[in-house]
Amino acid sequence: MALSNNQHLTILLFVVTFLLNFSSFHCKIWEELDFNSYHHYSDVNTLFKSYEKRFPTLAKVGSIGKSEEGRDLVYIQISDNVSVTEPGEPMFKYVGNIHGNEAVGRELIIYLTQYLLENYQLDARIKKLVDNTNIFLMPSANPDGFERAKLGVGGGRASDSCLGVQGRPNANNVDLNRNFPDQFRTHLNDPIQKETQALIKWIENNKFVLSANLHGGSVVASYPFDDSAKHIMAGHYSPAPDDAVFRHLALTYASNHKTMPAGNLCEGDNFKDGITNGADWYDVPGGMQDYNYLHSNCFEITVELSCCKYPPVSRLSTEWNNNKESLLSFMEQVHQGVKGYVRDEATGAGIENATISVAGINHPVTAAAFGDFWRLLVPGSYNLTFSAAGYDSKTLTQVVVTEGSATEVEVKLKKSLDLSLAAMLAKFANSTHRQPLPGLVEPTEFRHHDHVAMTKYLLEISQEFPHITKLSSIGKSVEGRDLWVLEISDKPGVHEEGEPEFKYIANMHGNEVVGRETLLPLIHVLCHNYGSQSFITKLVDETRIFIMPSMNPDGHEIATEGE
Numbered sequence: 001m002a003l004s005n006n007q008h009l010t011i012l013l014f015v016v017t018f019l020l021n022f023s024s025f026h027c028k029i030w031e032e033l034d035f036n037s038y039h040h041y042s043d044v045n046t047l048f049k050s051y052e053k054r055f056p057t058l059a060k061v062g063s064i065g066k067s068e069e070g071r072d073l074v075y076i077q078i079s080d081n082v083s084v085t086e087p088g089e090p091m092f093k094y095v096g097n098i099h100g101n102e103a104v105g106r107e108l109i110i111y112l113t114q115y116l117l118e119n120y121q122l123d124a125r126i127k128k129l130v131d132n133t134n135i136f137l138m139p140s141a142n143p144d145g146f147e148r149a150k151l152g153v154g155g156g157r158a159s160d161s162c163l164g165v166q167g168r169p170n171a172n173n174v175d176l177n178r179n180f181p182d183q184f185r186t187h188l189n190d191p192i193q194k195e196t197q198a199l200i201k202w203i204e205n206n207k208f209v210l211s212a213n214l215h216g217g218s219v220v221a222s223y224p225f226d227d228s229a230k231h232i233m234a235g236h237y238s239p240a241p242d243d244a245v246f247r248h249l250a251l252t253y254a255s256n257h258k259t260m261p262a263g264n265l266c267e268g269d270n271f272k273d274g275i276t277n278g279a280d281w282y283d284v285p286g287g288m289q290d291y292n293y294l295h296s297n298c299f300e301i302t303v304e305l306s307c308c309k310y311p312p313v314s315r316l317s318t319e320w321n322n323n324k325e326s327l328l329s330f331m332e333q334v335h336q337g338v339k340g341y342v343r344d345e346a347t348g349a350g351i352e353n354a355t356i357s358v359a360g361i362n363h364p365v366t367a368a369a370f371g372d373f374w375r376l377l378v379p380g381s382y383n384l385t386f387s388a389a390g391y392d393s394k395t396l397t398q399v400v401v402t403e404g405s406a407t408e409v410e411v412k413l414k415k416s417l418d419l420s421l422a423a424m425l426a427k428f429a430n431s432t433h434r435q436p437l438p439g440l441v442e443p444t445e446f447r448h449h450d451h452v453a454m455t456k457y458l459l460e461i462s463q464e465f466p467h468i469t470k471l472s473s474i475g476k477s478v479e480g481r482d483l484w485v486l487e488i489s490d491k492p493g494v495h496e497e498g499e500p501e502f503k504y505i506a507n508m509h510g511n512e513v514v515g516r517e518t519l520l521p522l523i524h525v526l527c528h529n530y531g532s533q534s535f536i537t538k539l540v541d542e543t544r545i546f547i548m549p550s551m552n553p554d555g556h557e558i559a560t561e562g563e
């Protein structure tokens with residue numbers, strides 16, 4: 001059938017209109033967020049469940065445990081193939097509302113959830129982020145507190161309820177962000193709460209790489225450490241070993257925020273570029289961000305979002321617009337630094353828990369289940385050492401980190417030929433009779449040592465082997481003789497993580513001398529065979545050995561040989 005010119009035109013217009021609509025549909029970023037009310041506990045659960053149902057491959061709802069009043073500490077996990085842990089995808093988290101009355105972060109995390117899921121198919125940036133990251137979003141770490149909190153009436157600090165503390169702590173009236181074990185505090189003011197315990201387990205049992213913990217009451221991005229050994233109230237900068245990385249992370253959040261860079265939005269605030277070291281602002285012992293850094297791979301910062309902690313609903317859309325770019329840019333930082341795999345050279349299998357250390361930064365991180373690892377670093381050149389139990393370590397020098405995506409490395413470790421100490425001990429335990437170690441250096445002269453001779457012997461051996469011994473006196477006897485203790489270890493005087501301490505004490509009864517005269521040859525054997533006998537080397541490397549040949553030197557001096 002022939003078409004008239006008019007009909008041709010109509011069809012052409014239809015096609016053009018269709019194409020325009022189609023392409024505009026594909027460019028449109030979804031923005032229909034519900035800013036009309038705060039989401040209470042049951043609202044969050046209902047909403048998250050509905051997202052899990054609508055996006056079964058992208059979203060999964062979970063709980064890390066219960067609050068003191070039995071509410072779930074709910075999170076939503078967002079990633080492509082969310083039910084499968086995929087190699088090479090770093091774990092990221094946002095945690096809101098640990099102070100129950102600081103409610104803006106709670107809502108922002110809910111908006112972010114919707115934004116990521118609804119835009120996944122529409123926005124290439126969001127798709128890339130979700131496809132390559134294992135994202136965990138927890139709107140509230142203190143749901144009991146939030147249900148007690150009171151909505152503020154003003155827009156700033158003028159209103160008391162904006163600054164109030166009702167709902168800040170949990171149901172037991174404990175401030176959860178002071179409830180974590182702290183490096184500079186030996187005791188806790190309160191028992192560890194259920195919420196804190198659940199967070200600790202979550203932090204320690206997962207290989208999170210990056211996190212932020214969202215608060216209110218100021219507008220600033222704050223980074224570790226949050227306190228110092230002397231707990232100076234304020235104005236004392238307490239840097240973490242990764243201070244440069246933390247400054248970069250805080251600046252990423254602040255500089256992408258619509259108002260945070262001013263640094264003086266709320267009464268009393270004065271933060272250059274909108275960031276601060278936690279302790280420099282004020283001393284916070286027991287906070288969550290330091291706990292993350294000190295007890296896991298995770299780098300966490302604390303972000304204060306608004307002057308009013310629980311502002312009127314009318315404020316929420318502004319807060320979302322102020323923070324949207326910050327929230328996304330900060331997440332993208334999880335892909336900055338060095339990443340890759342640590343593998344067994346022979347089998348190619350990933351080595352879980354392999355250690356990645358950066359020269360000059362005392363903060364090793366460990367590899368995840370597939371041997372995959374992420375070490376956040378600012379641009380520069382670094383020497384990285386990779387090690388794992390049972391393998392020879394390997395160092396990569398001058399690994400260059402640039403702005404943007406992470407530098408990728410693949411490291412293959414060779415199985416160590418040396419047996420582990422445990423394997424050696426097992427071999428000894430299984431042998432029916434013990435053969436002397438071939439080549440073992442043993443003392444040739446055996447005699448009694450009085451206090452002067454013993455002191456001379458201990459001084460000489462500690463001078464001959466200064467790198468593995470440390471001689472000290474733990475005090476004096478009644479007659480003023482030193483009570484000598486010789487420590488033998490690879491780093492004498494230093495307690496190394498995971499190294500047990502052992503002691504032998506002899507000659508408590510001054511006339512019982514066999515122990516005393518056996519420990520002196522033992523010292524000889526340990527020192528003279530270190531470095532040549534692998535069993536003794538490992539024993540000394542992996543143990544702090546303390547030897548006290550005489551606990552009663554006065555008694556020994558008046559004891560008689562042959563009695």
Ligand SMILES: [Zn+2]
Binds near residue numbers: 099102177216
């Ligand atoms: Zn707070």
